[in-house]
Amino acid sequence: MYILEMNHVSKSFPGVKALDDVTLQVKPGTVHALMGENGAGKSTLMKCLFGLYTMDEGDISFHGEPVKIDSVKEALQLGISMIHQELHLIPYRSVMENIWLGRFPRKGGAKSPFIDHATMYDMTEKLLAELNLTTIKPTDLLRTLSVSKAQSVEIAKAVSYDSKIIIMDEPSSSLTENEVEHLFTIIRSLKARGVAIIYISHKMEEILKISDEVSIMRDGKYVGTWEAKELTTAMIIKRMVGRDLTNRFPPRKSNPGSELLRIDNYTSPNPRSFKNVSLTLRKGEILGIGGLVGSQRTEVMEAVFGLRLHSEGKLYIEGEEKTCNNPYEGKKLGMALLTEERRATGIFPVLSVQDNLLIANISSYIKRNRLLNVSKMAADSKKSIKDLDIKTPSAKTLIKSLSGGNQQKVLIARWMLTTPDILILDEPTRGIDVGAKYEIYVIMSELAAQGKGVIMISSEMPELIGMTDRIVVMSEGRVAGTVDSKNTNQEEIMELATKYVG
């Protein structure tokens, strides 16, 4: 019998079908791993279950009864909890307050305004003892706890709701090996209490060690469910990536020239971030950066552009040592960075397409009288719109009313106007439709043909292999290996990406 069944779940976002007829069946008292590449739809599915998203189609039954979950509160009341990657805790409050928030025991009846601190302390102590978390005191302030202990508090909170299902989204991503061991001990004791765990992780070894069953998703679709003991790492990878490369990329002749950019031994001051990263980009080359979410690929590239600190490492442009401590300097060195979060760090939503196009290059339009050359600005934005085939009613249209793909083209055009030699693109095709993707690939090829260097960070294996000359694969903040795009396959990249994981 299943404790949870999700059947025929579909969910669309504008331009993307995130979930397409997905099924998930979980047995009580088991650890059920949910696996898939980045963007396969695991998190979307879990958010539907936890009441954060509403599904377009499909049904959920819990204990065999059909249920409807429209809010987090309803999910919690049913007995479904979620441990997020970013913990939902209040830093300057005690452990016990965090656990019983919204449900404090009260002195003299449920209507009383006064908290019964003694009872709350005892309840917390008992709860922590049950989970073998005796190193945590109910009165400890959250901010004084390590990430691992804070996570344990969140698990304790989930247990305190008498949860029957606990969703753990990458719970081990910021834990050390010993801490992961401890997490597994907690998970085993939860299993013994009949709690089902839905475990999302990219770490193969962990999955095979802790889970009973594994469900795999790919491109928003359900691939299947297997017993964990029947599986091997290779089999999981095969099923996660198992698709063919179609001819979705413009043909391009690669002809890399001399060295354009080199970083040597880049290391972050944050010990959890990247370390000892070295790589080279040549003129006319498209270099791919692969790796899992959390492999710090974005962080490295932001450090190269000066958006993030690095404590060690040298930067060479055409063989000459340079320093780059902020994006202003990065721009002067001829670099451009298209950031990953289009909405958060890319577009200015309430400004026009023209303003969005010209913002990075605005100083070049200053006339001798210190005013802006308005006619040249209009002409340049018109040209960009035409060159990149940006579909917009006019240059004065607010960018927020454009589709994601067209917004992305505006951002690429923005950086092209600064005439960079080095263009770094972080997930340039995320969340945009196939047609726009192809156009972005064409732009990349053209830039490379002009002798510029292009770096593309991508989670999409096909485009990584199909569009680049070489791929640097990162794993847990380090370079796991560099492969030649013509002679590699998804399995090899996936293996490298998980090299230092777990």
Place this chain on the structure above:
Amino acid sequence: MSANSLAYTLLGKRTAKQFVMDKAIFLVLLLLVIVIAIINPRILSIRVMRDVLMMSSTKVIMALGMMFVILTGGVDLGGGRTVGLAAVISASMLQTPDYVRRFYPGLGQIPILVPIMIAVAAGTLFGIINGLIVAKFKVPAFIATLSSMLIIYGANSIYFNMAPNNSQPIGGLRSDFTYLGSGSIGFMPVIIIFAAVVSVIVWIILNKTVFGKNVYAVGGNPEAAAVSGINITKTLVGLFGLCGFLIALSGVLEAARTGGATNNYGSGYELDAIASCVVGGVSTTGGVGTVSGVIAGVIIFSFINYGLTFVGVNPYWQNIIKGLIIVSAVSFDIRKYVKKN
């Protein structure tokens, strides 16, 4: 002995730096107090201390009200005007019967509690409206209270301008009323007792009640509070209402202390209250703050005010010094909470 070595002696090596970081502004102000005392040692008398505490009393009540709003990352810009409103309302109904220019010429000797309750209710009502606007329409507290600042001042001025008063300062207050502000029981001024009682009640609310914990939770991480099923609207309305209540109460006592009121009473007090909270360690990003910190902040501020005048510092310079204190307090405060990259 430097502040650092003092902390070192008191706390040992490991925590010395942390202690200096956390308490930097306190230590700086302590130094200022010491400097003032060295310039003029006569300031260290019981009488001066009593004066400083009396000056601080209404400000403590107001700052505690302000703290509730700052705990959720907001600010009540209408606070000073609420002081004026409550002062005018209470004073207008509490004049001696034989006073020449009475606000209500025909009004008899009504029980003292009635006007006080009307004044405090008016402040609470405006607070609740602020809370509703912030919670329901998601208007930032800064803007919501900027508007109510104007509205309260306008309403108060219309009331103050009613015939026969016609915007004359309200004076001739009843002695049973002024007793609340300037009387004393033995050596202890009544107003200090007021401040002490209010402080204890606020401490209980923040530390012993569900409402208080919810205030910290909503301020510390609104998303976590919502996910935990806390009624955020109710919490916001409650804390803004309480803020209005406390600030109006301080306005009533301010009228009693000074023996009069005009519509311009309390102008700018909200800034002093905010400054005291910040100096007392209430984080402007929300979720952190204690009653004892706020009291210390207010007293330190009053002492510096008093002390700078006492040693003869030009009032213009006093403003500059106060401005520097506030900006350094917030800079240190932010340094404590910013995430390290």
